[in-house]
Amino acid sequence: MLAVLLLLLTGPPTAPATTSVTVYYQAPPAWSTVNIHYAADGGSWTSVPGVPMSADSGCAGWHVKELDLGGATGMQVVFNNGSGTWDNNNGGNYRVGTGIVTVSAGAVGSTAPCTTTPPPTPSPAPPPTSGEMLGGDPRKDSIYFVLTARFNDGDTTNNRGGSQHVKSGNAANGDPMFRGDFQGLVDRLDYIKGLGFSAVWITPVVLNRSDYDFHGYHGHDFYEVDPRLESDGASYQNLIDAAHAKGLKIYQDVVFNHTSRWGAKGLYTPTVYGVRDSQWSWYYSEKVAGKTYHPLDENSTGNTYNGDLWNGTAPAGNTCPDFGTPTGGKSAEGYSLYHCQWPSPTAKMFPPSLFHQCWIGNWEGEDARSCWLHEDLADLNTENAVVQDYLIGAYQKYIDMGVDGFRIDTAVHIPRVTWNRRFLPALQNHLTAKYGATRARDFYIFGEVAAFVNDKWNRGSVNHSAQFFTWKERATYSADDTTAALEQFDYENNLGTGNQPTSTNAFLTGNTYHAPDHSKFSGMNIIDMRMHMNFGDASNAYHNGKDSDDSVNDPTYNVVYVDSHDYGPNKSSVRYAEGTEAWAENMTLMWTFRGIPTLYYGSEIEFKAGQRIDCGPTCPLETTGRAYYGGHLAGSVTAGDYGVVSSASGQVATTLSKPLVKHVQRLNRIRRAVPALQRGQYSTEGVSGDMAYKRRYTADGVDSFALVTVSNGATFNGIPNGTYVDAVTGDTRAVTGGSLTVGLNAKGNLRVYVLSTSTTPAPGRIGDATTYLK
Numbered sequence: 001m002l003a004v005l006l007l008l009l010t011g012p013p014t015a016p017a018t019t020s021v022t023v024y025y026q027a028p029p030a031w032s033t034v035n036i037h038y039a040a041d042g043g044s045w046t047s048v049p050g051v052p053m054s055a056d057s058g059c060a061g062w063h064v065k066e067l068d069l070g071g072a073t074g075m076q077v078v079f080n081n082g083s084g085t086w087d088n089n090n091g092g093n094y095r096v097g098t099g100i101v102t103v104s105a106g107a108v109g110s111t112a113p114c115t116t117t118p119p120p121t122p123s124p125a126p127p128p129t130s131g132e133m134l135g136g137d138p139r140k141d142s143i144y145f146v147l148t149a150r151f152n153d154g155d156t157t158n159n160r161g162g163s164q165h166v167k168s169g170n171a172a173n174g175d176p177m178f179r180g181d182f183q184g185l186v187d188r189l190d191y192i193k194g195l196g197f198s199a200v201w202i203t204p205v206v207l208n209r210s211d212y213d214f215h216g217y218h219g220h221d222f223y224e225v226d227p228r229l230e231s232d233g234a235s236y237q238n239l240i241d242a243a244h245a246k247g248l249k250i251y252q253d254v255v256f257n258h259t260s261r262w263g264a265k266g267l268y269t270p271t272v273y274g275v276r277d278s279q280w281s282w283y284y285s286e287k288v289a290g291k292t293y294h295p296l297d298e299n300s301t302g303n304t305y306n307g308d309l310w311n312g313t314a315p316a317g318n319t320c321p322d323f324g325t326p327t328g329g330k331s332a333e334g335y336s337l338y339h340c341q342w343p344s345p346t347a348k349m350f351p352p353s354l355f356h357q358c359w360i361g362n363w364e365g366e367d368a369r370s371c372w373l374h375e376d377l378a379d380l381n382t383e384n385a386v387v388q389d390y391l392i393g394a395y396q397k398y399i400d401m402g403v404d405g406f407r408i409d410t411a412v413h414i415p416r417v418t419w420n421r422r423f424l425p426a427l428q429n430h431l432t433a434k435y436g437a438t439r440a441r442d443f444y445i446f447g448e449v450a451a452f453v454n455d456k457w458n459r460g461s462v463n464h465s466a467q468f469f470t471w472k473e474r475a476t477y478s479a480d481d482t483t484a485a486l487e488q489f490d491y492e493n494n495l496g497t498g499n500q501p502t503s504t505n506a507f508l509t510g511n512t513y514h515a516p517d518h519s520k521f522s523g524m525n526i527i528d529m530r531m532h533m534n535f536g537d538a539s540n541a542y543h544n545g546k547d548s549d550d551s552v553n554d555p556t557y558n559v560v561y562v563d564s565h566d567y568g569p570n571k572s573s574v575r576y577a578e579g580t581e582a583w584a585e586n587m588t589l590m591w592t593f594r595g596i597p598t599l600y601y602g603s604e605i606e607f608k609a610g611q612r613i614d615c616g617p618t619c620p621l622e623t624t625g626r627a628y629y630g631g632h633l634a635g636s637v638t639a640g641d642y643g644v645v646s647s648a649s650g651q652v653a654t655t656l657s658k659p660l661v662k663h664v665q666r667l668n669r670i671r672r673a674v675p676a677l678q679r680g681q682y683s684t685e686g687v688s689g690d691m692a693y694k695r696r697y698t699a700d701g702v703d704s705f706a707l708v709t710v711s712n713g714a715t716f717n718g719i720p721n722g723t724y725v726d727a728v729t730g731d732t733r734a735v736t737g738g739s740l741t742v743g744l745n746a747k748g749n750l751r752v753y754v755l756s757t758s759t760t761p762a763p764g765r766i767g768d769a770t771t772y773l774k
Contacts, residue, residue, distance in 0.1 A: 019069045019098045023077065024062050024113055025053060026104035029386055030268045030351045031081040032317040034063040037289060040072035048289045049080050059114035073098060078290050083271040083315025084308050088290045090224070131240050131402025133435070134249050138405065138444035139556055139679045141249060142591070142668055143598040144197040146185065147565055148205070148229055149214040150621070151601055152630040154183025155231035160295060163211050163302040169620035177214035177621060178295075179628050183234035186242045188633050191652060195604060195661065196643030196668020199249040201407055203565075205229060205236055206394070209260045209293055210376055212617045215565065215626070216253065217409060218260035218376055220293070222394035227296050240402050246639070249404035251444065256391050256423060257410040258377040261343045262309060263350065265292075267390045270349045272341055273324040274310025279335040284310050319348040345372045345379065354381055364461040366489045369415050382414050382423075383481035392426045399430055405444030407559075411524065412449040412464055415485035420473050422481070424523035446525040446559045452571045454533055456548050457497040463489050466526045470553035471501055474520075505554040506594055508683035511705070511720055513698035516681075521553045528558040528595055535562045535569035537582065538589040538710065542691050545593070546684075556679060560595040562586050562603070565626060566613065575625040576603070577610035584663050584748030584772040585711055589691060591667035592677050592708045592750065602629050605658045643669040643767075659771040663748070666767040670727045673763040674754055676704035689714025689742075705755040707740060711748060715741045723762070724753040728773055730765030748772035 027034045037050030053063035069075060074097045078088040088094075094103055102109040153159065161176035170177060185202070192200055204216030207224040216226070225236045243250050263269040274284040287307040298304055314323040320340035329337040343349050345357050356379040358371040372379040380387050395406065406427075411419070424445070431440035449466035451458035458465040475491050477484035492500075505516040531545040549555040562569060562583075563576045576583065583606060590597035602608065613625035621627055635650015643665040648656050655661065671677045680695035687693060692714035696705045707716045707724065717739045724733045724740060728750055733740055742751045749772055754762040767773075 021098045022066045022100050024064050024102045026062050033082040035080050036065050038075050038077040040069045040075045049082050062113050084311050085269050133404040135442040141199040142197050143199045143201050144192045145201040146601045148202050149178045149180045151180040152184030152188045152633050153179045154187045158228050160228050161302050164617035165302045168617040173620050173622045178228040181229050182239040183231045189246050190639040191637050194639035194645040196665050201251040204253045209262045220260045221265040251405040252403045254406045255409045257413045258379050261376045268354050270343045271311050271315045273338050275312050364459050364464050388422050396430045408447040411447030417484050417488040451529045462492050466529045467552040469524050472520050472522050502550045506549045508681045513696045525557040528560045538585040556594045558595040559598050560590050561598040564600050574612050575608050581747050588710050588750045591671050604661045662770040663772050666773050670766045673766050675702050676706040686718035703757040703759045707753040709742050709751050713744045723756045725762035727752040727766045
């Protein structure tokens, strides 16, 4: 009765109003097909892959679809290319209302594209994190280089062994490839500062995707930090902030040259052939709508979700020949192999506009800059504007987070003209907008130009020599970057080694410092590959380094190291193992000669000396130079200053007692106290002795002059008169006749006689005697 009364009073119920939405989507350039997969509020999702969208005839690059939502006032939506590649807003889906909706590069708008009156550009979403670099001349620093995933484990919940965990032998050692993390690094920043270092070079942080990717060089999503490195309270931003709070810079390893074999999320991800049959169902994940790869989501075999990568039938627009047909070959397990089952540069699985299509044949030829290095390193077409924008946008994000510099991986495999035209100016412009032109120059960029030869120029190829990348262009090339790269290669090779620019930026004029000329500087400094290759002994490295210095724009900015995560001296495949005394001598040279001294983690205790540096998943990491270091860091440590440990207990206290630790601590303290050793030019004029040189820095209210000899005695003639004090022993000499003779015969020992000037007095003896500095 009540219901009837209410009906009489209100009238019959009104049917819900029909609502509609017109969705415009700007798809990645490589997508030839676009589907919209959606669920109206209160309703179910459409069947995968959703419904097709139509190309918008009035707006190039956009697709459009009008949808009837019934009475719903909103929906969730994702997009795909019909071949397994999805845009699901990084796992969050897009939440949209009714009317007109635009989705472009992750941003949702409400004005149709290409209208007569352009819609206002939406303000970019504020970065999720932000910070500021410490700043200051990078030559004041010394660098400690770590493989983050192998340094120290602060959070075991993000450890992952991967699909090769058992096969590699890592499982038997309880040693997952991803073991160290940002929390572990934060926990041991005092160890690094206690050694005396003021900058930390870390391996790439971007989301990786590979079977064995702990090192970070198989980037897949350049805009996301790999979650295997982060923890609650220990994000990448937390690490940067924690390091800065202790006065330590963070130098981030970055890759512009390549992605993983699975391409780059947001740019292009290839679709491979897969079939969940009796042989391969263990390998190919069952597809789940909208689900994407997440490296923390491992199954019992260490494999991660790959349902977004494979397809049982050739995708629309497929160009890979014989897609899905048997090759006749068998896998290691004895399973049938198929064409297009794994990405390859020569199988037409990548669009040539975005990725190069060949293998390198000549490592000193032009193809070294335009072909794949390895099957797991899909070579980006860095001459394409879409690729350039993708990479520039990614690395601007990390600048905004406050990192202090970039170490550029595989820099030699991108043409210098592309660096000079596109990447370096874009980074500098972003830095200038953030910090202003003067402070922006403090951001330190140093490239890996891997010239593994012992001569000044890499087998006569200037385009493949490290010093070449420190210079601006000196010719005008075609506007098209691909054409320009070829033109530059031929132009510079034809000019040859004898017609390259030279510089005096590293050299004193007599005893006088002069303002360096950086007007022709490209913006990229370099790792000193020639010294690295010749560090079989310190003297050899020193003389080879000097021989190359006139061809580098400013060698005082060179990064100098003995060995790394890739090679030892002379392209050795093992970590340096010439003995503690030789290590001490190498360090003594690096910390007093021009350039920025850099030490690979563990070298301070000769960690894994003589062990092969890398063997991939064919042997346990514990038996390599990429072994886990955290066991040597157990306990607690507090740094009182750079090179000074206030307290230490446990195993880390034993580590800190080692002779090379004491050696590097004192070297760092001496270098920090003598500006000439950090930023000075050098000369051997009037100097006798094998590794002996004078250095001076006169700028910024400083006049620092030092006489240095390593391991052996030396005589310095034609020097300024005055009072000199040795920073090692405290010995004081009054020079009145322009000459000073130093007696020394002890490998790894050092004398640094510093002139007391009116503006910069000699600091006197610095630190206590050690095994090698006494």
